[in-house]
Structure formats: structure tokens, C-alpha cells
Amino acid sequence: MRAYERLLNYVKIHTASADDAECVPSTERQFDLARPLCDELKALGLTAEVDEHCYVRGWLPATPGREDAPCVAFIAHVDTVPDFPGEGVKPRVIENYDGGDLPLGESGRVLTVKAFPHLPKLARRTLIVSDGTTLLGADDKAGVAEVMTLLEELNEKKIPHGKVAVCFTPDEEVGRGTAFFDVLRLGADFGYTIDGGFEGEVVCENFNAAAATVSVEGFNVHPGEATGIMKNAALIAAEFAAALPADETPATTGGRKGFYHLTDLSGNVETATLRYILRDHDAGKLEEKKATFERLVASCNEKYGAGTVKVEIRDQYRNMKEKIDETPFVVDLALEATRECGVTPICDPIRGGTDGATLTRMGLPCPNLGTGGFGFHGPYEHITVEGMDAVVRILHAIVRRVSEMKK
Template sequence: MSQNLSQTAERFLRYAVIDTQSADDKEQMPSTEKQRVLGRMLAEELREMGVSEVREDENGYVYGMIPSNLEEGAAAPALGFISHMDTAPAFSGENVKPRIIENYDGEDICLNKEASIWLSVKEFPEMKRYKGQTLITTDGTTLLGADDKAGVAEIMTMASWFLAHPEEKHGKICIAFTPDEEVGRGADRFDVAGFGADVAYTVDGGAIGELEYENFNAASGRVRLHGASIHPGSAKGKMKNALLMGMEFQSLLPVFENPMYTEGYEGFFHLDRMEGNVEEAELEYIIRDHDRVKFERKKELFKAAGAFMNQKYGEGAAEVYVKDSYFNMKEKIEPYMYLIDEAKAAMEELDIAPVIVPIRGGTDGARLSYMGLPCPNICTGGHNFHGKYEYICAESMETITELLIRIAKRFVKAKGE
């Protein structure tokens, strides 16, 4: 591989130590000002390497562009690469201390001796595939941030490579780094027109080889239950326990349409939060399904459960709210399947086995696809995102950087498609 590609892991290590955790209880964008610290750093690095039209906007998005260097008469689609800067609020992103495990021996890794936290091969058997390579792990007290600072590092190194090799022909390459993806708002104020790409990829996937153009249809569901608090000594025929009503509401949903029982294309209702008391309780759900018809049925069933509660306990006992979050990008990608074909071909050139899998979640690319920018998702090389067991292989990051380069070069061959 090119010596320049060794920069990918080094970049990632610099970015990983910056706390960019987003917050799901804030209205402003970015939801946390600390995301701007990384944004400013990236904008400055883009300018220093010679990327054109670099800007960081008021919402925390960072954009840049590498102009086409094709000869007159040649053409290629304007191609975008997008990653997000924030890390998940699910686990601490403060004071990240990456550990570097060189020539990994294929055995368990002690992340934190004092707390006896181990990255176990029995629990995560895919670790063995990286024997002899370099792993980057957490110290057991924070997440690592490979989701999605690995994608950021891979895009940055790809951009640096093209600017250092002006003899390599490519079309217009557009770059964007977004805030607040982890709280579902990464595409809220994305400037699709200003970005300037015809098509794009998010670099926000998992293990090397993953290529994704299907994701869940997603909605949030919330039910507020109004009970009646009466002294338990004289409660007969009078008390309505909102906590028990919440449990009853949950029992009306299909038992096995639950994340702990589902995989692949199977959807679910996920009770994400429940709080309250006898007088009032509130339950928050996420509702998911790849199939649009099944997704709509799930939302109707959720509402029907609320209607049943009102019929049983009196009108107004249950207030039910359902709000769509994003939709399956498949229908928006299918007219642009060359995006998948070219990515697969580039993987095969690098001896990467393409693994086309449905995303059991969503990406910025799903919403961007519905905003007019077809945008499937490419792997970053990371594993076990959002927690203390997160790790990434340095060699995978280098290979994925080369993959992005190959894809951009292949798009010149794909002109007119």
C-alpha cells in the first residue's frame, strides 16, 4: 500500500481523543458545542491540504470539494463522501484513551486491569480474524469513537492522497462531515444543493466488506398514561395505576417482535424508556421494519393498543403519539444501482469480500436519499460501536481508505451510467 495510507490510523487516533458526544435533549444544532472543536480542526486540515471551497457553517457542518481533473470532454458524476463527527450519548466519550495492540495474538485483551474488563474472544469471536494485525481498543472506561471518526479519518486520508497525486484522474469529489447523527439529526440541515454531489456514500458502516443500501423504516412512538392515585387502603374500584397500565400496553404488542428476538429483515417494537408513578406514566418506543407495508401495520397496531386502553379505562386514559423518523433508502437507491456495483467491484479489486447486508438501524444516507442525494453506506472497519468493547483494526482502515480511492477512480470509467 501507499505510504500515505498509513496516515489513516494516525488521523483516527488524533480525532478519537476529542470529545464530540452529541446530546438528544438539546434543541440547538450542533447539540453540543464541543463537536465544533473537531469541525474546526477538520476544516483547517482540509484547507492546509488544498481542498477547495472549505466551509464550516453555523450548524456545525463541514464541507469541502476537490475539483475534477478530467480532460475536456470527459465526464463523471460528482461523487460525495460523508461521515459524522459526533459520538453516541449511550456511553462516555470523555477522556478517550485508545490502546494500540500490535501484532494481536488472537487471544482475549485486557482493556482495564483495575476493573477487570476484558475484550473476550468467546464473546466476540470475529476478533480472531485480525490475528497478526494491529487493533485499536478502548481502555474499558469509554467508547472509542470509531463510529464515525474512523470514517472521517478514511475520507480525510483519501482526500490527501488525491491532492498528492494530481496525475490520478477523477471527477468532482465532494466531502462533508456532519454533527448530531447519533441523535437522529445529522441530515436535518444538510445543504444538499451546496454540497454539490450527484450521488454519495456515507462511510459509517461496520466490519470491512459491509456495503448497505437497505435500512429500517423508522418511527418513534410515545404513550402517556393517565391514572388515578388513591390511598391503597381505600383504592378498590377507584385507583387506576398508570404504571400497571403501561405494563398492560406493552403486553398488547407482539411478544417476539422485540429486538432481543429479531435479526436480518425482522422488525420490532423497542421499549426504550419507561418512567412515572401511579398517577401518570410515560413509555417511549422505537418502531422499526424494513418492509414498508409491515412498518405501517406496526404503527397502526401501536395506535390500536392505545385505543383499546381508552376503551377499557375511559377516553383520554392513553395519549398515543407516533412520528416517522426515516424510511428505507432501498427504493431511492435502486435507480442508481451502479453505486453498489462500483463499490462491489472496487472491493473485489482489493480482495475484500463484499457483504451486502440490511442495516438494522439508519444512517444519514437514508434521509439524504429522500432529500435527493442517493447515498448508500460503506464500512469503516469498526466493531462493537457505542460501548467499552469497541475496537477497530488499523489495517482495515488503511484498506478502506484505498477502497474510497478506487471507487472515485472507477467513477471515471462509469461516466454516463
């Protein structure tokens, strides 16, 4: 079965995660895909299990003579984003796509070259889209389908390989995909998440991330008797926001330049709250951003009185780069495997995070590879049959190269 055929099956199963849940998985429906995936792994000759947190794990033993090779893991997630409908997906397969604007069913939405300038490059390929009323679910069911197809082909074509581990995870889209990830149990030496965009993408550099909550305590009296007394929390909050550099926001930065991003602002005379996320590829520069917050808080308190403004800063995730540099072969291997398949690798730093970044920190070096999909998290999600086939070939090339290594 080709990877896209599996994708067409998987996207029919609704697996949206939920933002507000305390537990993992955040939604029981993720088991609706996890369980059949576990069965499919077993049918392909793997030892497989699905645990109470909805992690599917499988292991394909090494073929004779390859037992000394390292164990490589392939990881993809089963959930889809909660922010856009993911139920009742009706995928459309467009053969010989012309590379131009494409109306998405009767939805009134149009996939346009203006919004997705890479579309002309997909001309003559077979394009898969949704009908515009739901997301497609290629993020990350394409990754799951590609890994599954790899395993099937290793088996059917009797290709020599070392031990291969797989893990399909829940709740990646709500930031909890690694919450119960058992690195020891998986037992792999290194791995790859298959959860990126264009085929040939190899991500080994992501943001360092922190979140900051600024709370302002005001002092409210009748405005007619407020002279020299009132402290307007909303105004102080606005002053705080305006004091941050205007050229360091998501809209005014790119490449390796980090930002302060105000995600939420609420308040009145009495109290006000500002929520930020801070991002930078450079760990030192992220620390500087945190220090800027502390400085601003101090100067506000000097002006308005001690305790008026408080900030709470919480680290979120780290750039995998510094850690992955300890095992550069994991990245080189993916780059060489990609080139071997006639695909030019793209190794740009991403302006976000990946589960692989956390896994790398947890001791499983784990760059992120492209799935061949684009426009994730909404109705414009699309992927090509040829792109998915290329990813499967790249995974094969990785497995072959790993099978020739010694632990």
C-alpha cells in the first residue's frame, strides 16, 4: 500500500486533541486511531503496544547479521489541532494538478498561489486537499502513514535493517506530546520525528522559549478625587507593553532574530495582566529578553511604588541545536539520505518548537523531518502523493545507512 492510501484511511478517523484537558491523552478519541495503528504494527511483524496515555510503541527486530547496528526510532503524532474542525474529513485527490489556484469543494475557500507560493512547484503532481470545511489531517497522519509504509516495505521486500523502533504519540498539538514519552522503554539510540513540511526538510534548530505573565496591581478611587492617588493598572500595563522594542515582535522579525510576543492583554483600573511568549534561537539572547522584563518591572515599581508590577517567567522548551551538536552524525545521516534520494535538503532553523527538541533534551537526539505537507492547522492543508513517496524513500535511505553502522 502506498503512503497516501494509508493517509486517506487515517484522516477519516477524528483525533483532535483538546487544549483545556489536564490528562494525556486530552481526548479519548485519539485511541480510535492509536489502537488500529497498534494492530497494524503487529500485522507487519512488530512487537507493539498502546499504553494508557495513548502512546503506541513498536519494535521491528534487526535482520540476521545487523544486530549490532544502532536502533533508530521514527516518531509521529496521531492528534490533530483542536482549533479547526477535524471531523468528517473528506479528502480530495487531484491528479495532474495544474499548479494554480484551486477551489476547495463548495466551501468557498480557495487554495491560492498568493498564499502558498510553492504551489506551482507541485504542478503535475497528485495533490491531496480537504473539501475546505475541515483540515486535512496530514499533520501528522502523513508522518504516521510514511513510517507505516516504510515498515511494510522493509518486511515485504526483505530489506536488511537494524532494530527499528516506532512511537506514535498523542497531544503533540496541545504541547503535551512528550509528557509521558518513555525514552528508556523505546530503547532507541536516536530518532527522527516525521512532522515537518516540504520533503527534504531536516530541522535541527528551533527556538528557545519562555512565557511571561506580567500582573499589575492598581489603586482605584473616584476619578474626581484621584489627584496624586489613583494608579490605573490598565494604563501602567499599556506603558509596560509600549516600552518593549517595537522591532522585536513576530511581525517585525525573521530568520534567527527572536521576539517578544504579546499574546493576551486584559485589565481595568484595578488590575491588569499581560501575557507574553519570548523566543530566541540563541539561549543567551533569550536570557537577555528575560532580563529586559525584570528591568522594566523594576523601573515601573520605582515609578509607581513597590509591588505594583510583578512578572512570572517560565521556561518552555529549548533549542535542540546545542544538544544535537553532540551527535552531529544524526543530522548528517538525514542530510545524506535526503541527497541520495535526489532531494535537496532544507535545513533552516524553525521559528517554533518540535517534540524532537524536547526528546533531544530527554536523551533521544531527534531532528524533525518533512512529511511533504503544507498549510498545516487549517482548511488549506495539502500534500502530494509524490512528496509522501519521496519521504518514504528518504526513510529507507536512513534505515540502510543506520544498518551499516555499529553501535
